[in-house]
Structure formats: structure tokens, C-alpha cells
Amino acid sequence: MGESWHNNHHAYPSSAKLGLLPGQIDLGWWLIKTFEAAGLASNIKTPDNLAPRPGARRVDDLGTADAVAGT
Structure with a gap:
């Protein structure tokens, strides 16, 4: 219900892309x-x-934590 995108926003506040994982549709x-293609x-x-943070x-689906960078 949008919580993934909200969490992604906090993980990468400067990013234009918030749907980071497969299945996260980011309209x-x-x-x-589209704006980029139109100039x-x-x-x-x-x-x-x-820059890496x-x-x-x-946190993956099993509840274990993995470092974002490099895995």
C-alpha cells in the first residue's frame, strides 16, 4: 500500500526512482x-x-538484514 516506496524514499531521498525492487511499479x-525522452x-x-550510504x-523477506551495497 505504498510503504515500500516510502521506505525507499527515506533510503535514497535524492532519487527520482522509488520502485527499486521487482514488482514495485513506479508510475x-x-x-x-517520459520527460527525459521529450528533453x-x-x-x-x-x-x-x-553516493553509497x-x-x-x-531487510529481505525472511527478516534477515543484508548490506545494501555489494549484495
Whole structure:
């Protein structure tokens, strides 16, 4: 119900892309990519081109924590 996108926003506050995992549909991201294709958006930030966040951790479906960077 949107909580995943909210958590992703806090994990990567500068990112335009909030649907980070498979199955997380991100209509806002699709709109931004459309703007980019039309030449209306550039220099779009995503987790792939943002600086790593030391200490950021991901909790998988089994409840165990894995480091975000490198796994």
C-alpha cells in the first residue's frame, strides 16, 4: 500500500526512482523517463548514480538484514 516506496524514499531521498525492487511499479519514474525522452528532464538521480550510504541496510523477506551495497 505504498510503504515500500516510502521506505525507499527515506533510503535514497535524492532519487527520482522509488520502485527499486521487482514488482514495485513506479508510475512517477515512468513519467520522469517520459520527460527525459521529450528533453524536459536531465541529470536524473537514481540509487545507481548516488553516493553509497554507509550503514544503510536492507531487510529481505525472511527478516534477515543484508548490506545494501555489494549484495
